[in-house]
Amino acid sequence: MFTIPNLALLDIAPAVAALLGCEQAITHLYRTAETGYVCTVCGEPANLTDTAPAAVVVLAYPDGPHVVRLAHAGCSDSGIIAMTDDPTDNPAVLFPAMAWLRPADTTPAPVVVIAPRIYGMRVAANGDTTDTLTANLLGYGFDLLSHPEAPMPDLDAATAYLGADATLTLTDVADEVLWSGVLDLPDAWTNRARADRRIGVIFAAGLALDGDGDRLADLFTAIGDGRAVAACVELDTATAEPI
């Protein structure tokens, strides 16, 4: 066991502590967190303080290094995350996604489901759980998705671009990339998206999109549990035409 003062403020999973190996490394990390860090989940600068705890996240690359990162304790639990690519080049690594075509009479029918691989879940005194990322997205203009076929609020603060190679990119009003990745897009999804020029975006917490399970069943469970938020965004048609 390590005995470091105030270590409760720094969430370190046992597997992460074992990887770091020694008390010195953890103390160094603690001092770094106090001095200031950039949260690896939300990208905001932060400091470890009495009221703002941090979590140690290790990104493990297949052939490369184990990268130690810090995150707001509310943005991620501590843990080791198996990486397949560099998140600075490919945000889809931390946020896997899939396309889903809802029934034809829903609006919007074509949606992209994004499931953060790392996220924080807090349990309030009354037993309610709050996912921090979901809470942030509610502030951004997303709404809780009450039912898989429910309508979604229009969100002007984000735009989707669909490239000819099935790369979907979500940007904010300042053209900053919120998410980008290559999706497996059925023709029916693409045709409807191009016709409507709008798509839905669902963020679902605690959903394993790269697992072997029934992903739609898991998504419906997440929606039923109030772990999914959604919004309808404009699909830029200038880049959505086939080349």
Ligand SMILES: [Zn+2]
């Ligand atoms: Zn954060």
